[in-house]
Amino acid sequence: MAVPEGGDALVVLEDVDKHFGTLHVLQSIDLTIHRGEVVVVIGPSGSGKSTLCRAINRLETIDSGTITIDGKPLPAEGKELAALRADVGMVFQSFNLFAHKTVLGNVTLGQVKVRRTDRKKAEERARSLLERVGVANQADKYPAQLSGGQQQRVAIARALAMEPKVMLFDEPTSALDPEMINEVLEVMQQLARDGMTMVVVTHEMGFARSAANRVVFMADGRIVESATPDEFFGNPRSERAKDFLSKILKH
Amino acid sequence: MFDFLQDYDILGAFWTTIQLTFWSAIGSLVWGTLLAAMRVSPVPLMRGFGTVYVNIVRNIPLTVIIVFTSLGLFQTLGVSLGAKDFTGINFRLAVLGLIAYTAAFVCEALRSGINTVPLGQVEAARAIGLNFTQTLRLVVLPQAFRSVVGPLTNVLIALTKNTTVAATIGVAEAALLMREMIENEAQLILISVIFAFGFICLTLPTGLFLNWVAKKVAVKR
Numbered sequence: 001m002a003v004p005e006g007g008d009a010l011v012v013l014e015d016v017d018k019h020f021g022t023l024h025v026l027q028s029i030d031l032t033i034h035r036g037e038v039v040v041v042i043g044p045s046g047s048g049k050s051t052l053c054r055a056i057n058r059l060e061t062i063d064s065g066t067i068t069i070d071g072k073p074l075p076a077e078g079k080e081l082a083a084l085r086a087d088v089g090m091v092f093q094s095f096n097l098f099a100h101k102t103v104l105g106n107v108t109l110g111q112v113k114v115r116r117t118d119r120k121k122a123e124e125r126a127r128s129l130l131e132r133v134g135v136a137n138q139a140d141k142y143p144a145q146l147s148g149g150q151q152q153r154v155a156i157a158r159a160l161a162m163e164p165k166v167m168l169f170d171e172p173t174s175a176l177d178p179e180m181i182n183e184v185l186e187v188m189q190q191l192a193r194d195g196m197t198m199v200v201v202t203h204e205m206g207f208a209r210s211a212a213n214r215v216v217f218m219a220d221g222r223i224v225e226s227a228t229p230d231e232f233f234g235n236p237r238s239e240r241a242k243d244f245l246s247k248i249l250k251h
Numbered sequence: 252m253f254d255f256l257q258d259y260d261i262l263g264a265f266w267t268t269i270q271l272t273f274w275s276a277i278g279s280l281v282w283g284t285l286l287a288a289m290r291v292s293p294v295p296l297m298r299g300f301g302t303v304y305v306n307i308v309r310n311i312p313l314t315v316i317i318v319f320t321s322l323g324l325f326q327t328l329g330v331s332l333g334a335k336d337f338t339g340i341n342f343r344l345a346v347l348g349l350i351a352y353t354a355a356f357v358c359e360a361l362r363s364g365i366n367t368v369p370l371g372q373v374e375a376a377r378a379i380g381l382n383f384t385q386t387l388r389l390v391v392l393p394q395a396f397r398s399v400v401g402p403l404t405n406v407l408i409a410l411t412k413n414t415t416v417a418a419t420i421g422v423a424e425a426a427l428l429m430r431e432m433i434e435n436e437a438q439l440i441l442i443s444v445i446f447a448f449g450f451i452c453l454t455l456p457t458g459l460f461l462n463w464v465a466k467k468v469a470v471k472r
């Protein structure tokens with residue numbers, strides 16, 4: 001499952017810094033994500049992991065450093081930025097499905113308006129994606145009529161509909177009831193097995209162990225450790241990571 | 252007691268009121284939406300224009316605006332908006348003034364609606380590659396409109412009654428006819444009641460209908 005170092009680099013962050021006022025949320029971040037790699041970012045709250053994830057499609061701006069995606073530097077704004085975002089799928093903690101559109105409408109909107117796909121083809125593709133994430137029978141409902149787990153799976157289908165090069169997951173299961181977490185994780189496991197490049201910010205250590213090629217541990221705005229799941233969970237090198245793991249793995 | 256009414260075209264006058272309301276409503280909805288878009292746009296110049304426009308226009312009495320369209324635009328600058336006769340010119344000028352004025356209120360109602368749309372909706376729209384205009388048009392405004400049907404109903408009812416100001420530049424709508432009738436007939440109370448009732452007939456069903464619409468289109472979160 002391990003992806004060789006120095007393989008095909010898809011997302012590259014170099015010396016990225018960001019402040020929120022006086023808070024230095026990202027401190028000289030260097031991170032390379034290879035094509036087909038699943039990187040799980042973990043760390044305590046406020047460590048900057050969500051900010052890192054959001055910076056990759058520029059929902060957060062950065063103060064300095066560079067981010068390149070598939071060899072191209074992240075555009076600052078305008079058409080180029082919109083085009084880049086279409087290639088980077090994003091799944092949010094709070095789902096953020098378009099509340100005034102049906103499930104089908106959510107999954108076709110980007111295809112029709114950004115990719116200029118013919119509506120009929122877009123609907124076909126949407127239905128097959130909804131099938132894939134297991135909510136095909138909900139296609140004509142509105143988001144508010146769905147459970148959290150169903151909404152998040154629709155959100156994954158919406159992102160996949162754009163045929164993204166990489167998928168970003170910003171704590172996708174943190175807002176879910178416990179019994180719905182697995183249905184979302186299973187969809188993500190399947191995606192990982194299908195070879196999708198993924199950056200996953202999560203507190204689900206089970207997912208990190210089973211699906212990740214690499215675990216990135218962040219604390220206080222820095223990447224403290226970057227290792228395979230076996231190495232990281234079995235033999236963490238830094239005190240900070242040992243401390244973190246001892247707190248969450250005790251129960 | 253009601254015989255004298257046959258000498259006056261009350262229905263015709265109210266028909267003019269309805270036409271004034273209709274065209275002003277459409278126009279102010281369009282112009283108000285554009286203003287609201289400007290007020291939330293990332294371009295500082297547009298934001299500035301929207302803010303200045305709204306704050307100036309909504310603080311000028313409507314009478315001043317309507318009188319200005321006639322004295323300023325038509326008689327001084329010769330703007331006739333493509334109409335040939337005085338009736339047509341005055342009607343169009345009144346609609347223009349009502350649009351300019353009402354749009355400021357539509358804009359503010361809509362902007363408060365835009366503020367009810369969660370930021371996550373905008374982020375999700377951007378994340379699938381929609382640009383600013385598409386995000387506004389396809390995601391933000393449809394949700395904003397649904398949440399402000401109530402406030403927009405108030406604006407529409409106010410507009411309906413505000414059309415009476417068009418009487419000041421001689422548009423033959425309900426208020427002008429009322430003034431004429433009060434001058435000619437010794438039936439002050441009856442005439443007032445008739446016109447008050449006429450306006451209630453216009454606004455009450457509108458309000459009830461739009462309240463029903465508001466409930467029906469409300470976005471569930």
